[in-house]
Structure formats: structure tokens, C-alpha cells
Amino acid sequence: MLANLEVKWLYDVIALEESRSFTLAAKARNISQSSFSRRIQSLEASSDSASSIVAPTLCS
Numbered sequence: 001m002l003a004n005l006e007v008k009w010l011y012d013v014i015a016l017e018e019s020r021s022f023t024l025a026a027k028a029r030n031i032s033q034s035s036f037s038r039r040i041q042s043l044e045a046s047s048d049s050a051s052s053i054v055a056p057t058l059c060s
Contacts, residue, residue, distance in 0.1 A: 009043045012036060 008029075015025040026036035 005043070005046060009039055012039050013043065016040065 012025065012029055015028045016022065019025045019028060022037060022040075023033050026033040029036060031039075
């Protein structure tokens with residue numbers, strides 16, 4: 001769940017957004033591409049389970 005979210009994962013997402021490449025983002029974060037991919041997968045899995053629990057509401 002998101003309670004187990006690590007700050008480094010947020011930096012990973014930023015690096016991925018900026019580079020638009022898993023390889024370049026992994027290099028920027030000084031980790032292997034496979035480790036970087038696993039981090040992103042963990043983050044995706046965490047957000048998927050959280051999104052099924054929490055739903056945004058529209059305020060009028």
C-alpha cells in the first residue's frame with residue numbers, strides 16, 4: 001500500500017518523467033535498469049491497490 005511508499009520512489013518517478021527513458025532515468029538515479037524497473041513496478045502495484053480503496057469525489 002501507499003503507507004509503504006519510499007521517498008526514493010518519488011524521485012524515480014521524477015527522473016523517469018524528465019528523461020522519458022527507463023535506461024536514462026536509472027543512470028540518473030545511479031541504479032541498474034532492472035532495479036529501477038522493479039521500483040516502478042512496486043510503486044504501480046501500490047498505487048493500484050490504493051486506487052481501488054480510495055475514490056476521488058467532485059465538490060460542487
